[in-house]
Amino acid sequence: MQTDSDRGGWIFNRARESNPSLARPSLALRQRRGQSRPRVISLLLAVIFCCGAAWDVPAALADTSSSSTLPGGGLSPAAGRTGTLNSKRVPALLRGVGIDQRLNQQVPLDLVFRDASGKPVRLGDYFGSKPVILSLIYFNCPNLCTMEENDLLQSLRLLKFDVGKQFDVVTLSFNPHDTPEMAANKRAIYLGLYGRKGAENGWHFLTGDEASIRALTDAVGFHYRYDPNTQLYAHAVGIIILTPQGRISRYFYGLQYPAGDLRLALVQASNDKIGSPVDQLILYCCQYDPATGKYDWIVHRVLMLGAGVTILCLGILILVMVRGGRSHPQASV
Amino acid sequence: MGTVTTTTLQQPQAEEYRVHYLNAKYGIKSWLLTTDHKRIAWLYLVSTTFFFVIGGVAAAMMRLNLVSPQGAIVQPETYNKLFTIHGTIMIFFFLAPAVPTVLGNFLIPMMIGARDVAFPRLNLLSWYIFITAGMIFIYSVIAGGVDTGWTFYTPLSTSYVNTHVISAAMAVFISGFSSILTGLNFVVTIHKMRAPGLTWFRLPLFIWSMYAASLIFILAMPVIAITMVLVMLERLFHVGIFDPALGGDPILFQHLFWFFGHPEVYILVLPAMGVISELIAAFSRRRVFGYGFVGFSSFAIAVLSFLVWGHHMFVSGQSVYAGIFFSAMSMAVAIPSAVKVFNWTATLYKGSVSYEAPMLYALGFIGLFTIGGLTGVFLASLGLDVFLHDTYFVIAHFHFIMVGGAVMGYMGGLHYWWPKMTGKLYPDYWARLAACIIFIGFVLTFGPQFILGFEGLPRRYAMYPPNFQFLNIMSSAGASILAVGYIMPLFYLVWSLKYGPEAGPNPWGAKGLEWETASPPPVHNFDKTPVVTEEAYAYGAHPAPVTTAAS
Numbered sequence: 001m002q003t004d005s006d007r008g009g010w011i012f013n014r015a016r017e018s019n020p021s022l023a024r025p026s027l028a029l030r031q032r033r034g035q036s037r038p039r040v041i042s043l044l045l046a047v048i049f050c051c052g053a054a055w056d057v058p059a060a061l062a063d064t065s066s067s068s069t070l071p072g073g074g075l076s077p078a079a080g081r082t083g084t085l086n087s088k089r090v091p092a093l094l095r096g097v098g099i100d101q102r103l104n105q106q107v108p109l110d111l112v113f114r115d116a117s118g119k120p121v122r123l124g125d126y127f128g129s130k131p132v133i134l135s136l137i138y139f140n141c142p143n144l145c146t147m148e149e150n151d152l153l154q155s156l157r158l159l160k161f162d163v164g165k166q167f168d169v170v171t172l173s174f175n176p177h178d179t180p181e182m183a184a185n186k187r188a189i190y191l192g193l194y195g196r197k198g199a200e201n202g203w204h205f206l207t208g209d210e211a212s213i214r215a216l217t218d219a220v221g222f223h224y225r226y227d228p229n230t231q232l233y234a235h236a237v238g239i240i241i242l243t244p245q246g247r248i249s250r251y252f253y254g255l256q257y258p259a260g261d262l263r264l265a266l267v268q269a270s271n272d273k274i275g276s277p278v279d280q281l282i283l284y285c286c287q288y289d290p291a292t293g294k295y296d297w298i299v300h301r302v303l304m305l306g307a308g309v310t311i312l313c314l315g316i317l318i319l320v321m322v323r324g325g326r327s328h329p330q331a332s333v
Numbered sequence: 334m335g336t337v338t339t340t341t342l343q344q345p346q347a348e349e350y351r352v353h354y355l356n357a358k359y360g361i362k363s364w365l366l367t368t369d370h371k372r373i374a375w376l377y378l379v380s381t382t383f384f385f386v387i388g389g390v391a392a393a394m395m396r397l398n399l400v401s402p403q404g405a406i407v408q409p410e411t412y413n414k415l416f417t418i419h420g421t422i423m424i425f426f427f428l429a430p431a432v433p434t435v436l437g438n439f440l441i442p443m444m445i446g447a448r449d450v451a452f453p454r455l456n457l458l459s460w461y462i463f464i465t466a467g468m469i470f471i472y473s474v475i476a477g478g479v480d481t482g483w484t485f486y487t488p489l490s491t492s493y494v495n496t497h498v499i500s501a502a503m504a505v506f507i508s509g510f511s512s513i514l515t516g517l518n519f520v521v522t523i524h525k526m527r528a529p530g531l532t533w534f535r536l537p538l539f540i541w542s543m544y545a546a547s548l549i550f551i552l553a554m555p556v557i558a559i560t561m562v563l564v565m566l567e568r569l570f571h572v573g574i575f576d577p578a579l580g581g582d583p584i585l586f587q588h589l590f591w592f593f594g595h596p597e598v599y600i601l602v603l604p605a606m607g608v609i610s611e612l613i614a615a616f617s618r619r620r621v622f623g624y625g626f627v628g629f630s631s632f633a634i635a636v637l638s639f640l641v642w643g644h645h646m647f648v649s650g651q652s653v654y655a656g657i658f659f660s661a662m663s664m665a666v667a668i669p670s671a672v673k674v675f676n677w678t679a680t681l682y683k684g685s686v687s688y689e690a691p692m693l694y695a696l697g698f699i700g701l702f703t704i705g706g707l708t709g710v711f712l713a714s715l716g717l718d719v720f721l722h723d724t725y726f727v728i729a730h731f732h733f734i735m736v737g738g739a740v741m742g743y744m745g746g747l748h749y750w751w752p753k754m755t756g757k758l759y760p761d762y763w764a765r766l767a768a769c770i771i772f773i774g775f776v777l778t779f780g781p782q783f784i785l786g787f788e789g790l791p792r793r794y795a796m797y798p799p800n801f802q803f804l805n806i807m808s809s810a811g812a813s814i815l816a817v818g819y820i821m822p823l824f825y826l827v828w829s830l831k832y833g834p835e836a837g838p839n840p841w842g843a844k845g846l847e848w849e850t851a852s853p854p855p856v857h858n859f860d861k862t863p864v865v866t867e868e869a870y871a872y873g874a875h876p877a878p879v880t881t882a883a884s
Contacts, residue, residue, distance in 0.1 A: 260573040261580040303589070306555065314520075314551055321524035 099236045099251060100221030107219050107246045113172065113208035116187045118180040123170075123216070126204055127246045131167045131269035133262075134240040136222050138175035138233060139182040139207075144255075148237050149186070151255045153193055158259035163194065164202020167266050171203070174217055174224060175233065176210040183207050220248060241265045353756070353853040368453035369856065371754070374439035376460050381431050382823075384467060387474075388422035389819065391415045396778075396812040399805045404795040412795035413480035414496070420483030421501065425508050426467050428739050429597065432604035433550075434463075434515055436746045437543050439754060441519055443847035443854065444537050446528025446863040451521040459514040466508035473500035482793060484594070487575035487586040491567040498568055502561040509558035512600075516550025519543055528846065530865035537845055537869045538614075538627055542607030545631040549596045549603070549638060557593035560586065587649055591642035599638040601735055602702075603631055605742025606673055609695050612745050613677045615843040616692035617684025620870035623676040630669035637666045647718045656715050663713035670706050674699060689841070690764030694745030697772045701737025705730055708783065723793075726786025729779045737775055744771070744822065751826060752840045756853040757833030763825045771818030777811025844870050 109124030126132055135152055137145035149171065156163060163169050171190075173183065183205035191199050208216075217224070224235035239257060241250040249269035252262070354371045364372060395415050398406050407415065438456065442449055450456050473479055479501040481490040490498050523544050527536070564586070566572045573579030575586040614621045621627055643651055643659030651659075677699055686692070708730040712718050721727060748768075752758055781804040786792075790801050797805065839848040850859050 256578075258573060258578055258580045260571060303556070303559070306559070307552070310552060310555060314548070318520070318524065321521065324525075 094225070094234055096223050097225050097234045097236060098223055099238055099253065100223065101251055102219065102221040102248050103251075105219065105248050107242060107248065108215055109246045111208070111212045111215055113206040113212055114180050114183075116180055116184040116205045121204075121206070124246070126168050126170055127242070127244055129244055131244055131249070131266050132242040132246075133167060133169045133266075134220065134242055135169065135171045136174050136217060136220075136235075136240075137171060138173045139178045139186055140175070141233070144235075144237055147255055148239070149190065151257060152239060153190055155257040155259045155262050156194060159263055161263065161266060162196050162198055162202075164196075164198035164200070167202070167270070169203040170206060172206045172208070172213070172216065174213050174222075174235070176208065176213055178207045180207055241269045243269045243271065351851065352855065353851065354856045355756075355853050357856045366457070368449070368457050370438050370442050370450050370453065370456060371854065371858075373456050373460055374435050374754070377430060377434040377438060377463070380460075380464060380467065381427050381435060384422050384426040385431075385819075387471075388419050388427055389816065391419035391422070393812060393816060395419065396809040398795060399797070400809050402797050402799040402802050402805075407795065409795040410480060411478075413482075413793070414474075414478035416793060417479045417482050417501075418474055421470065421479070421505070423735075424483055424597065424601075425505055426463075426470065428601045428735055429508075429512060430463060430515075431743045432608060432739065432746065433512075433519070433543060433546060433600075434459075436539075436608065436743070436750065437515075437519060437604060440750065440847060441522055441540060441543060442526065443753075443850070443858055444540055444845060445523065445526055445531055446846045446859060446865065447522065447526035448857045448859070450518050451525055452518050455514055455518055459511045459518070462507060462514070463511035466504045466506075466511060469500055469507065470504035473497035473504065476500065484590060485561070485564055485586075486590075487564065487567070487581070487583050488577065491564055491574075492576045492578065499565055502564050502568075506558050506561040506565075509554040509561075512550045513554045513558075516547035516554070519547040520551070523547075528863045528865055531846075534625070534628075535865055535868050536628075537607075538610035538621060538624065538631075539604075539607035541628040542603045542610070542631040545635040546600050546603040546607075549600050549635050552639070553593045553596035553600070556589060557597075560589040560593065563589075584646070584649055584651070587646050588642070591645040592639070594645065595642045596635075596638040598731070598734065599634050601739040602742075603634060605698070605739040605746075606631065608742045608746035608749070609677060609698050610673075611843075611845070612691050612695035612749055613680050614870040614872070615749070615841055616689060616695070617681050617686045618872045619680050619684040620868065620872060621676060622679035622682075623672070624869070626672050627676050630672040633669035634666060637662060637669070641666060641713075644713055644718070647715055648722050660713050660715045664710055667706060667710050670702075674703055674706075688765070690759075690761055690768050691745045691749035691841075693765055693768035693772075694741050694748065697768065697775075698738060698741040698745065701733050701741060701772075701775065705733025705737055708733065721786060723791055724786035725782040725790045725792055728792050729782035729786060732779045732782075736779070741771070744768070747822075747826075749841070750847070751829070752836030753847055753852045753854070755830055755833070756836050756851075757829045758836045758840060759825050759829035759833055763821060767818050767821040767825075770814060770821065774811050774813075774815030774818050778808050778815050779811070781805070781807045781811070844872055 107123070109122070109127055111123045112120050113123060115121045133152070135149065137148055139145070152169075156169070161167060171186070187203070187205040190205075191203060194203070220240050222236065222238075222240075224233050226233055236253075237255060238251055238253040240248060241252070241262075243249050250265040252265070354369055358367075364376065367373060367376075392415075394407065395412065398404050398412055398415075404412065438450070441447075476497050479494075479496045479498055481494055481496070481498060481501075485498070485502065485505075490502075523536075523540055563574045567574045567576060567579065567581065571579055573581040575581040575583050577583060610621050610627055641659055641663045643655050644663040647656050647659075677695075688696075708726070712721060712727060712730055748759070748764055785801055785804050785808070788801070790797055836852045838851050840852075841848070846859075846863055846865070847854075849863065
């Protein structure tokens with residue numbers, strides 16, 4: 001019934017559970033209380049003001065939902081599903097911040113950035129044969145960016161695919177004042193933690209000038225805003241999967257990118273050049289849900305179909321039997 | 334029970350030797366390869382009794398553990414395994430098959446005047462599938478157990494527990510096919526194999542409710558089977574279906590599980606209701622009051638059973654509107670259920686009621702099922718369920734339905750048709766005593782659990798605050814009485830096989846085709862195809878059997 005709409009709230013809640021494995025069945029059930037909400041909420045944008053101001057969004061914004069399970073972060077871009085905050089009730093600073101989905105649009109590959117060694121590079125250099133995960137952060141961000149990058153790292157480590165072999169990662173700072181040194185720093189840390197060979201040539205930490213950054217972020221629909229008071233950025237959190245040709249394939253919102261979904265997204269972005277037959281099978285039964293940025297099983301639909309066929313067969317059987325009468329030889333009374 | 338068959342086989346009646354289904358063939362192969370529905374019923378009787386004992390032992394250990402607030406005998410992990418074993422075995426390997434496969438298998442062809450079911454070999458195959466499933470589950474118990482609860486809730490079952498979920502899920506998956514095939518077999522049998530003259534409205538009500546239950550079998554069992562496959566897929570290959578960390582949806586599992594799970598409850602109780610209709614009619618010597626209403630209420634229950642699953646999920650995050658719908662539908666189930674109960678009691682009115690052991694079970698059923706049904710209405714109301722959800726109140730409620738209802742019906746039916754199945758009479762005094770002990774033990778076990786639940790004791794915990802101890806001890810004491818009540822029939826029924834007096838074809842003076850043939854019945858049930866010329870339960874109007882033989 002409401003499974004699709006429940007998903008968003010549940011995911012988010014799960015991300016906040018410190019140790020879900022301790023939850024016993026009955027307790028786990030209790031924790032799922034009150035997560036009934038319309039489907040709109042499932043578009044989870046963890047738009048959080050980077051200076052850490054805990055803006056209590058849901059009470060004011062999630063107007064379609066009766067109860068709030070997303071304290072301090074989740075909000076429903078109810079109008080038009082643009083993913084960008086434009087409502088008048090949004091504080092000025094957050095207005096325009098968010099992620100607009102620009103699925104299947106071409107990213108400008110001629111843009112020039114600097115890599116971690118300071119060398120100018122063309123964005124297109126990283127494209128051509130492999131899908132690319134684009135992560136937009138800034139390096140001196142005091143909280144969320146690091147979390148995003150850490151969560152990405154977690155997922156990459158769970159992934160059987162290797163960075164540099166089946167796909168590349170581009171981490172771009174959208175702060176034009178970030179330097180290649182800072183990028184090199186981050187690069188050393190994350191490559192060290194990732195620990196697989198070949199990643200040096202697959203995970204790129206880029207910086208660039210304002211114009212190039214804007215061109216790219218606008219192309220992928222990633223909107224952020226600088227707050228001069230705190231000298232920090234208000235921005236959305238998420239990663240973007242690009243095809244080898246530089247088209248936008250998938251968005252993953254918020255933190256925590258399920259490794260399974262990430263794998264499927266990469267397989268699809270590669271136009272099925274990587275991955276196994278099992279992936280193909282799964283993708284056959286899956287559909288990408290742009291609202292949640294996740295892969296849904298169409299189990300419900302498959303089941304409805306199955307149930308329909310079963311009932312039809314049973315009905316036909318009964319009909320045939322009723323019309324056919326008894327097989328017993330009719331004895332004369 | 335293994336000795337049951339051999340004892341019977343070694344004791345062909347010396348005087349007036351008669352060939353019947355029990356002594357027609359000898360040897361273990363004649364049983365394991367039989368296609369005779371009556372012998373297959375015995376196979377099921379022995380195997381379900383075996384599973385009942387295992388499930389019962391698990392329950393006994395749980396009750397023993399709950400004597401002390403700290404848990405008297407087992408660790409919490411073991412306790413989790415115990416309630417999983419108890420639930421899974423009782424639901425899938427005892428309650429679901431008990432009445433349909435033992436009594437249904439034996440009686441459906443007998444009641445409709447047929448030689449066998451429509452697909453005798455398929456019938457045997459069902460038993461083998463069932464046994465395979467049962468053995469796989471026994472394996473998972475021996476290998477270390479499962480601790481997810483019989484509900485296999487995800488993502489607990491797919492991602493977090495380290496116990497033998499795969500084999501247990503496989504067992505449930507396989508057992509589903511046994512039930513599907515049995516259901517299909519019964520539907521076709523009832524449609525195609527009825528004796529001449531036996532129209533739908535002359536059928537015994539047991540057949541009606543078996544037909545309704547068979548439809549549920551066919552429609553609900555595939556869902557649990559596919560759900561278990563999905564659980565296995567996610568657990569083995571990390572395909573994200575139910576676990577949100579893999580991109581799945583745990584609520585989806587609950588929808589699927591309960592879409593099967595609630596109809597399952599009616600699979601258990603509908604055949605038992607059919608048994609009760611037979612018993613009430615036979616022991617009050619009256620036609621069941623409102624025959625048509627009782628018959629159609631079975632179908633009403635079957636249809637409604639597929640529209641109420643959401644009442645298990647009032648607190649799982651379904652929308653308020655879905656909750657209201659499911660609440661209303663769940664309450665609506667009370668209507669056909671009450672139709673049955675009122676019609677049974679109306680049947681008693683001005684009947685010549687006698688209180689043999691089967692009738693005691695039937696009366697016990699009516700009382701306990703009524704309590705179970707009414708507390709079900711409590712739980713169907715949205716607000717109250719939030720308070721009572723996952724407490725002992727729920728436990729007490731569904732045990733009143735499943736044990737107080739289904740098991741009482743099964744025991745009553747077993748006692749009623751035992752003389753037909755074996756040709757022997759059991760000691761009525763002991764049987765009545767056992768029925769009373771079971772009733773008292775049952776009420777004492779599960780009555781206190783209503784209070785425990787209402788006071789807030791959650792289910793599935795190995796420990797509890799000390800202030801709940803008195804009621805818990807009361808419940809455990811009741812469980813020991815209940816155990817005595819269940820063990821007694823095991824003795825006197827087995828005893829009756831060897832020492833019981835001959836029953837004769839119709840010891841109860843009951844109506845119905847099955848009573849018009851010898852006990853135990855001949856291999857082909859009827860020497861001549863019966864022809865039916867009167868309604869079911871034609872007590873009183875025609876003192877002598879009217880059914881005549883025709884060639």
